[in-house]
Amino acid sequence: VQADGTDGNCVTFVLHDEDHTLGNSLRYMVMKNPDVEFCGYCITHPSESKINFRIQTRGALPAVEPFRKGLTDLMGVCQHVLNTFERSMKEYRAQR
Amino acid sequence: EVPTMAVEKVFVYNNTSIVQDEILAHRLGLIPIRADPRLFEYRNQGDEEGTEIDTLQFQLKIKCSRNPQAAKESSDPNELYFNHKVYSKHMTWVPLGNQTDLFPDADFRPVHDGILIALLRPGQEIDVLMHCVKGVGKDHAKFSPVATASYRLLPDITLLQPIEDEAAEMLQKCFSPGVIEIQNIKGKKVARVANARLDTFSREVFRHEGLKNLVRLARVRNHYIFSVESTGILPPDVLVSEAIKILMGKCQRFLNELDSVPME
Numbered sequence: 106v107q108a109d110g111t112d113g114n115c116v117t118f119v120l121h122d123e124d125h126t127l128g129n130s131l132r133y134m135v136m137k138n139p140d141v142e143f144c145g146y147c148i149t150h151p152s153e154s155k156i157n158f159r160i161q162t163r164g165a166l167p168a169v170e171p172f173r174k175g176l177t178d179l180m181g182v183c184q185h186v187l188n189t190f191e192r193s194m195k196e197y198r199a200q201r
Numbered sequence: 202e203v204p205t206m207a208v209e210k211v212f213v214y215n216n217t218s219i220v221q222d223e224i225l226a227h228r229l230g231l232i233p234i235r236a237d238p239r240l241f242e243y244r245n246q247g248d249e250e251g252t253e254i255d256t257l258q259f260q261l262k263i264k265c266s267r268n269p270q271a272a273k274e275s276s277d278p279n280e281l282y283f284n285h286k287v288y289s290k291h292m293t294w295v296p297l298g299n300q301t302d303l304f305p306d307a308d309f310r311p312v313h314d315g316i317l318i319a320l321l322r323p324g325q326e327i328d329v330l331m332h333c334v335k336g337v338g339k340d341h342a343k344f345s346p347v348a349t350a351s352y353r354l355l356p357d358i359t360l361l362q363p364i365e366d367e368a369a370e371m372l373q374k375c376f377s378p379g380v381i382e383i384q385n386i387k388g389k390k391v392a393r394v395a396n397a398r399l400d401t402f403s404r405e406v407f408r409h410e411g412l413k414n415l416v417r418l419a420r421v422r423n424h425y426i427f428s429v430e431s432t433g434i435l436p437p438d439v440l441v442s443e444a445i446k447i448l449m450g451k452c453q454r455f456l457n458e459l460d461s462v463p464m465e
Contacts, residue, residue, distance in 0.1 A: 120455065123451070126202065126448070126451070127448070127451050127452070127455075130448070131452075169459065172459070173456065173459055176452045176455055176456050176459075177452075177456065179448075179452050180449050180452045180453065180456075183445050183446075183448050183449045183452070184449065186445055187442060187445045187446070187449075190438075190441060190442065190445070191442065194438045
């Protein structure tokens with residue numbers, strides 16, 4: 106984790122062993138947060154599997170907060186998709 | 202990133218066939234193995250031997266011989282030789298350690314029996330032992346549980362004006378069958394969009410001058426259609442569920458790290 110500057114509002118997280126799979130989905134969830142001024146990710150070099158994930162918040166909110174919220178929201182979305190999918194599969198199988 | 206089991210190490214005891222050792226090993230690795238990867242663990246780094254919780258052992262032992270009963274002048278290899286084609290059904294599972302107790306009624310074998318591995322002639326034989334490990338498709342394509350997995354957005358076809366008679370017939374031919382339906386309203390044939398989901402978006406309709414401006418092709422922005430074709434190891438719905446769980450696992454990992462490492 107590298108923090109830029111003196112405040113905790115602009116933080117670049119270095120996530121190891123990750124790629125677009127988590128990077129893009131997490132960026133999408135964090136961007137939905139109105140407190141976030143800037144959010145982006147990049148793959149430093151395609152041979153190394155790590156991503157730089159940067160969050161900048163407006164105001165005094167520490168950048169860790171949107172990161173945590175984004176992760177929790179992404180988990181919530183996945184759980185909802187999983188539940189809906191399993192329910193539809195069950196209905197489909199019962200119907201056949 | 203959904204893990205599967207595939208052949209990783211091939212111990213070649215005897216290979217007198219024309220297929221080189223490394224080519225044979227490469228082919229064996231690509232064969233999909235019907236084994237539920239959730240029952241196994243990943244092999245530890247640097248562990249060469251393999252334990253019974255992370256390895257499946259298969260044996261392929263086959264020898265080609267001449268058929269003494271074949272007719273004198275026949276040139277059909279099926280008649281002349283025994284075992285001249287090595288199929289994946291010749292791979293047999295060799296239980297390791299307590300695997301017979303752990304999996305009493307499991308039958309580990311390749312998903313398809315008819316995969317041709319090598320061709321032999323009399324006197325040639327193949328005797329190999331294979332170790333299967335759990336891995337992910339990101340590491341090597343042989344571990345991929347899908348043949349193809351793709352997604353597209355739901356097509357949205359709108360007719361800007363009512364289209365009738367010959368124009369309606371022509372419109373129906375422009376799209377994939379089943380997309381446009383022709384109804385008989387008050388004696389006239391009127392076209393109607395029946396099932397937009399079947400369309401393959403070939404844009405054939407824009408080649409016809411008369412129909413170009415009457416149809417608008419678009420996509421519904423938040424309706425995705427995923428097509429998942431499995432190799433047979435796991436059924437497609439299980440694959441999708443597992444993939445979602447893996448994404449959740451990734452999030453959980455970072456949440457745990459956030460909580461455990463004190464932020465300054």
